[in-house]
Amino acid sequence: MFRARHLLGIEPLAPAEITTVLDLADSYVDLNRRTIKRSDALEGMTQINLFFENSTRTQSSFELAGKRLGADVMNMAVAQSSVKKGETLIDTALTLNAMHPDLLVVRHNQSGAVNLLAEKVNCAVLNAGDGRHEHPTQALLDALTIRRAKGRLHRLTIAICGDIAHSRVARSNLILLGKMENRIRLVGPATLMPAGVAEFGCEVHEDMRAGLQDADVVMMLRLQRERMDGGFIPSEREYYHRWGLDAEKLALAKPDAIVMHPGPMNRGVEIDGTIADDINHSVIRDQVEMGVAVRMAAMDLLARNLRAERGAQLSRAVEV
Amino acid sequence: MILHVQNARLIDPEGLTDGIGSLTIRDGLIEAVGAAAPEGAEIIDAAGKCTAPGIVDWGVKIGEPGERHKESFRSAGLAAAAGGVTTIIARPDTLPPLDDPEALEFVARRAADAPVHIRHMAALTKGRQGREMVEMGFLQDAGAVAFSDGVRPVTDTRLLSRCMTYARGLDALIVGHPQDAGLSAGAVATSGKFASLYGLPAVSPMAEVMGLDRDLGLVRMTRARWHADQITVAASLPALRRAKDEGLDITAGTSIHHLTLNEFDLGDYRTFFRFTPPLRSEDDRVAMIEAVAEGVIDVIASFHTPQDEESKRLPFAEAAPGAVGLQTLLPAAMRLFHQGGLTLPQLWRAMSLNPARRLGLDAGRLAPGASADLVLFDPEAPFVMDRFKLLSKSKNTPFDGALMQGRVIGTWVRGKRVFAGEK
Numbered sequence: 120m121f122r123a124r125h126l127l128g129i130e131p132l133a134p135a136e137i138t139t140v141l142d143l144a145d146s147y148v149d150l151n152r153r154t155i156k157r158s159d160a161l162e163g164m165t166q167i168n169l170f171f172e173n174s175t176r177t178q179s180s181f182e183l184a185g186k187r188l189g190a191d192v193m194n195m196a197v198a199q200s201s202v203k204k205g206e207t208l209i210d211t212a213l214t215l216n217a218m219h220p221d222l223l224v225v226r227h228n229q230s231g232a233v234n235l236l237a238e239k240v241n242c243a244v245l246n247a248g249d250g251r252h253e254h255p256t257q258a259l260l261d262a263l264t265i266r267r268a269k270g271r272l273h274r275l276t277i278a279i280c281g282d283i284a285h286s287r288v289a290r291s292n293l294i295l296l297g298k299m300e301n302r303i304r305l306v307g308p309a310t311l312m313p314a315g316v317a318e319f320g321c322e323v324h325e326d327m328r329a330g331l332q333d334a335d336v337v338m339m340l341r342l343q344r345e346r347m348d349g350g351f352i353p354s355e356r357e358y359y360h361r362w363g364l365d366a367e368k369l370a371l372a373k374p375d376a377i378v379m380h381p382g383p384m385n386r387g388v389e390i391d392g393t394i395a396d397d398i399n400h401s402v403i404r405d406q407v408e409m410g411v412a413v414r415m416a417a418m419d420l421l422a423r424n425l426r427a428e429r430g431a432q433l434s435r436a437v438e439v
Numbered sequence: 440m441i442l443h444v445q446n447a448r449l450i451d452p453e454g455l456t457d458g459i460g461s462l463t464i465r466d467g468l469i470e471a472v473g474a475a476a477p478e479g480a481e482i483i484d485a486a487g488k489c490t491a492p493g494i495v496d497w498g499v500k501i502g503e504p505g506e507r508h509k510e511s512f513r514s515a516g517l518a519a520a521a522g523g524v525t526t527i528i529a530r531p532d533t534l535p536p537l538d539d540p541e542a543l544e545f546v547a548r549r550a551a552d553a554p555v556h557i558r559h560m561a562a563l564t565k566g567r568q569g570r571e572m573v574e575m576g577f578l579q580d581a582g583a584v585a586f587s588d589g590v591r592p593v594t595d596t597r598l599l600s601r602c603m604t605y606a607r608g609l610d611a612l613i614v615g616h617p618q619d620a621g622l623s624a625g626a627v628a629t630s631g632k633f634a635s636l637y638g639l640p641a642v643s644p645m646a647e648v649m650g651l652d653r654d655l656g657l658v659r660m661t662r663a664r665w666h667a668d669q670i671t672v673a674a675s676l677p678a679l680r681r682a683k684d685e686g687l688d689i690t691a692g693t694s695i696h697h698l699t700l701n702e703f704d705l706g707d708y709r710t711f712f713r714f715t716p717p718l719r720s721e722d723d724r725v726a727m728i729e730a731v732a733e734g735v736i737d738v739i740a741s742f743h744t745p746q747d748e749e750s751k752r753l754p755f756a757e758a759a760p761g762a763v764g765l766q767t768l769l770p771a772a773m774r775l776f777h778q779g780g781l782t783l784p785q786l787w788r789a790m791s792l793n794p795a796r797r798l799g800l801d802a803g804r805l806a807p808g809a810s811a812d813l814v815l816f817d818p819e820a821p822f823v824m825d826r827f828k829l830l831s832k833s834k835n836t837p838f839d840g841a842l843m844q845g846r847v848i849g850t851w852v853r854g855k856r857v858f859a860g861e862k
Binding site: 308309310325350351352353354356357360361 | 571572573574575576577598601604605607608
């Protein structure tokens with residue numbers, strides 16, 4: 120079951136829809152491990168990657184996903200083009216719409232910008248991250264990574280650590296993992312914790328040791344450079360001392376706990392380099408692999424719905 | 440070693456009592472109150488004079504690092520012992536400001552040689568510049584008891600709110616200086632008839648109220664532990680009272696100079712009377728005494744600020760602010776006692792028990808198990824203050840030449856005598 124027309128966030132998805140994406144993604148993981156990585160799910164369709172904010176990792180992951188499904192993929196580096204010339208977001212959307220894309224992958228630095236764009240176009244829109252709001256494919260790839268490592272995606276204790284306030288990854292994960300009935304702990308300095316977060320139905324810990332106690336999954340977030348000095352936290356070294364993941368703190372989690380990070384990592388700031396490389400715990404490389412598979416699954420499902428919708432419109436038109 | 444102080448007038452700020460009794464001290468701790476002298480104890484006959492917990496002086500400027508010619512840990516320690524101060528809470532407005540854990544560890548090692556306890560506040564922002572927060576966690580581990588930018592308010596409210604939020608997670612105490620920085624810039628007197636008459640740049644008492652309101656708003660928002668260093672005007676009291684009634688984790692202090700001097704004292708342009716904030720009206724002074732009695736203001740401190748002769752030998756508005764106070768705090772406080780405004784237990788609650796409690800120190804109590812930090816003094820003994828007899832390296836006291844009452848006879852730190860005065 121997957122009814123959504125767009126993938127704007129995790130919030131509108133039902134648990135069954137999430138499971139559908141993950142199940143299909145599992146099959147794409149197998150496909151991606153073959154020498155010939157080719158499907159025709161998006162054959163003849165046009166995918167446009169519209170990144171208002173620079174991103175190498177996410178954009179290449181979406182590009183690869185589209186290409187492996189047979190779509191014609193175009194990358195628009197909007198950050199350097201029409202926006203600089205003063206075009207509004209809505210005008211950009213209408214211009215693109217006139218080119219008849221089928222899938223639009225959008226990243227924007229403003230929360231809600233992708234939703235606004237989705238209202239103005241006729242194709243399926245995938246949110247590749249909007250401001251501090253959501254980053255649904257990241258949450259889905261994290262879920263797939265957890266499900267494959269732990270054998271299930273429910274009743275796990277999951278600690279999300281670091282800069283929660285500015286992280287769309289944290290928000291999407293919080294929503295997804297909550298929908299799947301996990302116990303979620305948010306760990307980080309109060310200055311990086313959004314207001315009222317305790318009302319989201321999760322535990323909030325300022326003390327990382329308490330937050331990691333018996334956790335099954337430790338999800339680290341990136342601390343952005345501009346937040347490092349003096350504003351939100353006093354210094355890199357104090358942050359690392361109190362909230363950096365090292366062997367001593369990780370020892371408090373369950374012995375088989377997995378360590379995740381959405382990347383790119385700051386070794387020695389939020390995570391000790393040896394932990395990031397520890398094959399007994401770290402699934403950071405798996406996350407990258409799952410990313411391509413999950414994006415293939417999401418685009419495949421959206422494309423099916425798009426075809427069905429267009430088919431229905433056509434038959435209605437014939438009846439009239 | 441066992442000491443037994445007998446025939447003493449015990450000033451107990453916890454029970455707010457004042458009566459004749461005895462104290463037994465063993466191995467640096469008070470063992471018993473009101474017990475008979477144990478065998479082999481060294482007997483000290485207080486001859487009916489007062490014995491009280493040693494003073495905890497919150498906000499002492501020491502010139503280390505940077506201005507050791509004005510005051511060193513050693514000279515400050517000697518002045519403190521002679522003034523009945525057994526714990527100094529040092530200010531971070533040094534040169535450079537005490538804002539990193541390595542510097543604090545170094546300074547704390549130097550301070551360990553002083554005859555009294557010295558604890559340190561650290562700066563709240565790096566360089567006291569109000570732009571970036573200090574490493575509060577590391578500084579706390581290094582022994583910082585509170586965080587303060589001294590008399591420089593943090594004007595960036597967003598940064599201050601983040602400092603408070605971060606401090607709350609550490610259960611750290613932030614000490615604010617309630618003052619609107621814009622209004623009070625350059626002011627050396629309180630605005631009104633007298634400042635206009637003297638022709639001095641002045642600031643309205645409202646600048647303090649505005650600063651207080653702003654800081655209390657941030658405390659409401661962040662639920663941080665907060666202390667106002669100096670509340671000096673009556674107009675601040677309603678806001679303070681209301682915030683305390685709400686249950687905010689706040690306390691407030693005031694300076695001995697604002698309790699004993701007023702704006703009339705500026706008349707001769709004597710620069711020893713220049714303070715930050717400036718001296719206030721007589722009505723404000725009286726209101727502050729009442730607020731201490733009532734408990735709205737929790738702490739009285741000297742705000743000991745040593746200045747060399749040259750920085751005071753200037754036109755009033757150009758002179759450096761502040762006065763020394765470690766050795767004059769007790770006799771100045773006796774003015775409040777003799778004028779009937781405050782009882783001795785009330786004074787010791789504000790000068791010893793409350794600051795110790797607020798900073799989490801073992802001090803300020805006359806009870807079994809408490810540290811034997813004590814002062815023996817004669818509240819009546821009259822003398823004329825001679826600034827050149829002060830043990831501080833700097834001699835800038837506004838009480839020079841004044842007739843005072845109250846002399847320290849002895850001071851003990853952890854049961855060890857660190858000062859012996861004339862009986």
